[in-house]
Amino acid sequence: MSDLQLWPIGNCQVSGLIDRTGALVWGCVPRVDGDPVFCSLLNDGNRDSGIWRFELDGQVSATQEYIRNTPILITRLEAEDGSAVEVLDFCPRYEGKGRMYRPVAFGRIVRPIAGNPRIKVVLRPMKNYGAQTVETTNGTNHVRYLVGQQGLRLSTDAPVGYVLENRTFRIEDDTHFFLGPDEPFVGNLREEIRRIEQSTRKYWQAWVRGLATPFEWQDEVIRCAITLKLCQHEETGAIVAALTTSIPEAPHSERNWDYRYCWIRDSYYTVQALNRLGALDVLEKYLAYLRNIVDSAKGGQIQPLYSVMGESELDETTAAYLAGYRGMGPVRVGNAAYKQVQHDCYGQIVLPTVQGFIDKRLLRIADDHDFESLEQVGEMAWKMHDQPDAGLWEFRTRQEVHTYSAVMSWAACDRLAGTAERLGKTERATLWRDRADAIRARIEKEAWVEGDNNGDSGHYKASFESDYLDASLLQMIDLRFLMPDDPRFQSTFAAIEKELRRGEHMLRYAAEDDFGAPETAFNVCTFWLIEALHLAGRSEEARGLFCTMLGHTTGSGMLSEDLDWETGELWGNFPQTYSLVGIINCAGLLSKPWSEVR
Template identity: 80%
Template sequence: MARTLSANTSSLELSPIGNCQVSGLIDETAGLVWGCVPRVDGDPVFCALLNGAKQDAGVWRFELEGQVSSSQYYERNTPILITRLEAEDGSAVEISDFSPRFERSGRMYRPVAYARVVRPVAGTPRMKVVMRPMRDYGAQLAETTNGTNHIRYLVGNQALRLSTDAPVGYVLEQRTYRVESDQHFFLGPDEPFSGNLRAELRTMEEMTRRYWRHWVRGLATPFEWQDEVIRAAITLKLCQYEETGAIVAALTTSMPEAPNSERNWDYRYCWIRDSYYTVQALNRLGALDVLEKYLAYLRNIVADAKGGQIQPLYSVMGVAELDETTAPHLAGYRGMGPVRKGNAAYKQVQHDCYGQIVLPTVQGFFDRRLLRMADDHDFQSLEQVGEMAWKMHDQPDAGLWEFRTRQEVHTYSAVMSWAACDRLANAAAELGKTDRSEFWRKRADTIRETVEEKAWVENGEGGHYGASFESEYLDASLLQLVELRFLKPDDPKFLSTFAQIEQDLRRGEHMLRYAAEDDFGLPETAFNICTFWLIEALHLAGRDEEARGLFCTMLGHRTKSGLLSEDMDFETGELWGNFPQTYSLVGIINCAELLSKSWNMIR
């Protein structure tokens, strides 16, 4: 799809590239506007996305003289992005963007590097390279030194080296010049580039292409919506920091949930809450490589937990302290600050996290495909987490939605504690530990009785589960009671609760998390994963045609890159929040798998 160029304004029309070590977001005109080094939670050396009106700093773009339009697409089944820039005289270039990823010397080659190839494809294009990385969260431009065929950029305590066969002087001075042959750019570690740059980058591009296409071949995609699921799956993999296996909630920080709301959070961390849903999606796809590494990350979290105590989120390295500060030199997305680094939610009390870590980890006791299955030692460690779930199941917390100024006994947290005990009973039975299975089953039964007594609200509309033990308001997490196997789809209590959630929280084709006022006022946007939960609930209630229609509508809200952020304006459909959002990718995958027609349709 072609785009006519206008004044530079940040938007979420962004396309991720990456290699599970480093990632970047490319805008519609091939500008690298977001990219952190040496990993996703590092310093954003490319930060134009959050630099307000200063779009010429913290960016790497190619500007075609007389440029009038651009078009963009991913190469099939890869995260290799192709952008075509066209000028008013008919000249054009194509830019290929990727981060190298392939097996070499018996291991995965995934450097902290961005590779870009510019190819003249029409006329006699004249182009300018704007290369202005920054350091210390936008505090200043990176200092440079250069040689005959490279430029060094000093970013913090490290340096990046741009190796290129383009004229270095033109790049340094941002001068326009004729592009008469393919030009190659490799921004990576500060070390001499070995070999012929042109030949090596072309080889890297081909091997990266081959890696991703072979990876996609192993996915168990549904019959319908294959392209949509494949793009979501590739991006979900890009959100994994492969060294540890952690999967971050998003690649960005501080994209506001709504305009000028100050609901700006750093999502470049691994939320334990996301574990269950992410593993569920990976299971449905059969993406075992991502799944195994993620389970290993969770096992490390459990092993490091003191007395089984789990916090809501950790860094990709498993670091617990994520002190929240602001970056004063960055104005924010469209000037809507603050820009935050770190996330104070790590200090919050969120009791659902115990169930959230038990549910995915338990798979290791049952899944015969895994290279390393869980054992007795793993079970003993997990029991400590279960003890915390039991201890806290009826205690107040900040809840799933991370309220910062109030605590209640949230029903979702209590049900997650039930699920932790229930699944531990299943794991114990699988290991032949009959006494431990009975022990955890009794605890699960006790928690169920508590939830039924404390969370059920009688009213004139058939009654419903409340969002907490202390109140009668509703929230979208109650739609998960069937998914967690606490209720069956035809349970009258679920159907009644669902009906009242639709009445209170549904806004046409969107679903709110909750409608009650929170720490920042009334919610202004819908939460995309909640809309996917609505779609799942419609399916479970036998309303398949409505579910399919709503799912197709949600797919229509995706960016041109086929992705979604966290939030959406339920009146205009504009996307808000951090991007790309892991939760939303999971929603696409799970709903497609649930709603798709069978592969038997083609037989």
């Protein structure tokens, strides 16, 4: 079983990962890209620092489940003498006084449910990426942890002395813990925490109620949708690629990257998936984030990623005091990919943004000024469509003209043409249509490999310069560059399947990169394979592969970025938005329609 058996909690401000024993092993403050005060996950599983757990005396088992349609987690701990407790974990989130209450806070309630349980509270946050233990001060009913600029305060009705001294004590009634801002807790602790939890529960269940889910795999889709929403930093609308940093893509590969930032590409796929479910709130907030990014660029180059606050410089360093996931360092902070040139990002800004001009459900409908700003992004797509870049797989040591980037540039011009037509801007529509046609012609000339006399019907290649394949070519259908019945797509799909498929899984590419040959399958590419199989008329095979992938999910219903195609072990940052998007998209594609339900 994978060590990534983790359960995300969060409130779109902070998030945490709970392990299979109920311990909080990963959590950053004051936001997802902040200092991991809970960092046991990346400290070789150190159980004595960067952790918050409840140890049940004589514990023999732990079981976990979410409260239905929420990210509120219940962990049941049982002891050999039959005594048991439940730990309820959540991050507060609900609307009150005209705004969303989503503090930098973690709420935990421990309930005795059988026998005479005795527990020990181990709460040891760290600071500066595991470099130092956190100093404490305390009062009668609270403990202050001197971390960050503002500090954290634990308010509790448990005996504070027992908490500070790690003493085991008998728990005879519900016991409440609220680790939040360093300020006095207002109101009756027991009543307030229960009220906060109930309000949080109602918020999430109401949000889920508004989703347009497919008939089949509803539980899986709902869980993925909730988690994708947790990956949005609501203050700005940014969406992070994952909640973690530096979980390696393969054992000892040093393919360890910090994914706690907003990739324009990953976010495009995320809002696309949630939009298919009708989660417009995520789209609206992300469009606001994009407008700020476009304004800051002033018509110039867009970076592939930014911080959740829109910061452009994300210098990459290593955290020397963290050993890494299972000791497999380095632990990276920041991501040097922000310096890369990736031209697909222009299309990934245009595609979600054009919905703002036509979707009457949105609170803010885009106007002529927005179109003028978006045209600046289109200008960059046109200018750069045939220029070398690092590609969507972010090669660090080489640049080529990547076909996927060129197709994304085509999509940007194509969608701008369509939007201009709807807005009655005939001349602009003609301009963008001509540009889209020119890019298409260039792709057909430079990216197509003619077949031979040995049965090869020809195929598109991953870049204009090199004759290799990558799975992103399957996205030509989703981007509407090709139709599923186009012989060119069918022959390209056949070539990709032959070259990149490994049993029931798909590689990004098979060629060696900056770190050697890939050792694991890339989960979203397997979902692209499933989509292509369905569109090629192999729907039963697609359903089988989809069920196989669902069988690889964690107990929490999550997937990481990568998977060992031989052992099934999960690798890479967690939970990976790309992978959850794959579950949502494939479920929608493969599900029986509601109209057939009897």
